[in-house]
Amino acid sequence: MFRNNYDNDSITFSPQGRIFQVEYAQEAVKQGSVVVGVVSKTHAVLAAIKRNAEDLSSYQKKIIPIDSHYGIALAGLASDARVLSNFMKQQSLSSRLTYDRAIPISEITMRIADRAQANTQQYGKRPYGVGLLIAGVDQKGPHLFEFQPSGVTQEMIACGIGARSQMARTYLERHLDGFEGASREELIKHALRALKESLSQDKELTVDNTSVGVGGIGENFTLYEGQDVAGWLDATFENKEDAGEGEGQGEGGEAMETDS
Amino acid sequence: MNHLPQAWGRPRDDVYGAYDHSHFQTQLPNQHTQSPIVTGTSVVAAKFKDGVVIAADNLASYGSLARFTDVKRLRKFNDEVVVGFGGDVSDMQYLDRLLNSLDIRENYSNNENPLHAKNLHTYLAKVMYKRRSDFDPLWNHLLVTGLDGEKKPFLASVDLLGTTFSSPTLATGFGAHLAQPILRRTIPDEDAVANVSQEEAVKLVQECMKVLFYRDARSMDKYSIAVITTSGVELKQDEKLENQSWAFAERIRGYGTQVN
Numbered sequence: 001m002f003r004n005n006y007d008n009d010s011i012t013f014s015p016q017g018r019i020f021q022v023e024y025a026q027e028a029v030k031q032g033s034v035v036v037g038v039v040s041k042t043h044a045v046l047a048a049i050k051r052n053a054e055d056l057s058s059y060q061k062k063i064i065p066i067d068s069h070y071g072i073a074l075a076g077l078a079s080d081a082r083v084l085s086n087f088m089k090q091q092s093l094s095s096r097l098t099y100d101r102a103i104p105i106s107e108i109t110m111r112i113a114d115r116a117q118a119n120t121q122q123y124g125k126r127p128y129g130v131g132l133l134i135a136g137v138d139q140k141g142p143h144l145f146e147f148q149p150s151g152v153t154q155e156m157i158a159c160g161i162g163a164r165s166q167m168a169r170t171y172l173e174r175h176l177d178g179f180e181g182a183s184r185e186e187l188i189k190h191a192l193r194a195l196k197e198s199l200s201q202d203k204e205l206t207v208d209n210t211s212v213g214v215g216g217i218g219e220n221f222t223l224y225e226g227q228d229v230a231g232w233l234d235a236t237f238e239n240k241e242d243a244g245e246g247e248g249q250g251e252g253g254e255a256m257e258t259d260s
Numbered sequence: 261m262n263h264l265p266q267a268w269g270r271p272r273d274d275v276y277g278a279y280d281h282s283h284f285q286t287q288l289p290n291q292h293t294q295s296p297i298v299t300g301t302s303v304v305a306a307k308f309k310d311g312v313v314i315a316a317d318n319l320a321s322y323g324s325l326a327r328f329t330d331v332k333r334l335r336k337f338n339d340e341v342v343v344g345f346g347g348d349v350s351d352m353q354y355l356d357r358l359l360n361s362l363d364i365r366e367n368y369s370n371n372e373n374p375l376h377a378k379n380l381h382t383y384l385a386k387v388m389y390k391r392r393s394d395f396d397p398l399w400n401h402l403l404v405t406g407l408d409g410e411k412k413p414f415l416a417s418v419d420l421l422g423t424t425f426s427s428p429t430l431a432t433g434f435g436a437h438l439a440q441p442i443l444r445r446t447i448p449d450e451d452a453v454a455n456v457s458q459e460e461a462v463k464l465v466q467e468c469m470k471v472l473f474y475r476d477a478r479s480m481d482k483y484s485i486a487v488i489t490t491s492g493v494e495l496k497q498d499e500k501l502e503n504q505s506w507a508f509a510e511r512i513r514g515y516g517t518q519v520n
């Protein structure tokens with residue numbers, strides 16, 4: 001009758017040494033729309049595709065600023081991400097209050113990892129159905145961490161999670177060497193291009209469905225949406241046609257910008 | 261009429277029977293922590309060009325009895341902070357254990373951002389204020405010395421009420437009256453710190469310890485001194501006051517056996 005006897009709870013191992021509920025949770029991450037994160041020596045960037053359930057509804061939030069120095073991007077169950085982000089906000093605030101210290105990114109990542117792991121050790125709990133990218137800057141510079149429902153966390157140079165994110169990761173792997181020395185703008189462009197790679201044919205990056213979060217040394221983590229990302233979208237994707245014109249023209253308004 | 265307020269407004273015994281007083285608090289709260297028993301006297305500290313120097317003698321008094329003569333009242337924390345304790349010695353030992361467990365916790369959480377002096381000062385201020393809000397204060401006056409997040413010299417105090425104060429020179433207890441004016445002669449303000457070398461600062465603090473030994477009846481001539489710079493903490497716990505001159509004592513009139 002049952003295909004599988006070992007997936008009724010999230011604490012029982014199968015004879016093969018797997019915990020099926022955790023694996024199902026990881027499937028939930030793959031259902032979420034894609035998010036991408038990249039770090040350079042000076043900046044950490046998150047980029048995400050937002051989805052709307054129907055044309056008349058608003059778009060689901062994908063990037064959540066947690067503290068002034070970092071934020072998260074989520075793929076999977078948004079409500080689970082809210083639970084985790086509220087916890088992260090509390091922990092970050094309490095670190096600032098009791099120690100006057102911005103919580104280190106590795107530290108906050110460990111704390112949610114411990115919470116996620118505890119779910120696989122106590123009867124009646126379920127794993128979080130969300131994957132997170134945690135990006136920001138602490139005393140030791142910019143960081144990007146990946147968090148999985150299993151409680152696994154890893155520090156990454158670049159990462160993509162969510163639906164069709166393999167395409168984004170392929171892009172990131174190809175351009176891996178360019179990230180460390182990249183400027184703020186270059187890094188954002190890389191993130192947007194990686195995002196674009198994993199988009200299905202009939203979809204496009206627009207001001208409505210694109211979210212960008214940027215943190216940097218001496219720069220607070222900021223979420224950019226709507227018209228604030230229009231400039232980057234133009235610069236990243238329309239550039240191919242514009243590049244020739246821009247250099248050739250050298251007159252009118254453009255000449256003013258390139259002056260001196 | 262019964263003049264005890266506890267009896268007022270109670271149901272009449274002759275009508276309702278004897279009143280059950282058992283729910284009243286029969287035992288008064290512990291009060292032995294509400295005043296210091298074994299005490300340490302002044303702690304003296306001064307900033308200099310590229311660090312801080314702090315000193316406290318090795319005496320723990322039981323009232324006016326010089327009870328323990330080998331008590332170390334300067335405590336090193338993770339290679340860049342030294343905390344000096346004045347006031348109750350058992351509360352100092354409690355705080356010492358607290359700092360120990362904090363240090364162990366910090367070292368386990370594999371982050372590379374150790375707590376610096378400013379972090380620790382904020383933390384201790386919260387601890388002290390919490391305890392005074394519970395009406396169970398830790399009867400200490402602490403000086404926290406070390407380097408802040410920018411590797412600049414840091415010196416600040418917390419008292420038993422959780423009051424914080426910062427200044428280029430600080431002294432607790434009797435030292436606040438006797439040593440502070442001497443320190444201010446050389447280091448009147450933050451600008452003066454840049455002109456003070458390590459040798460000058462150490463000599464200045466030693467001079468203060470000497471004056472305190474002359475005048476403070478709860479002090480002694482064995483002391484600890486620590487110098488905190490970017491190259492680490494240099495803590496000496498078995499120093500002896502040198503070049504004492506008691507010549508001035510003969511001229512003192514007005515107390516003791518001879519009145520005039």
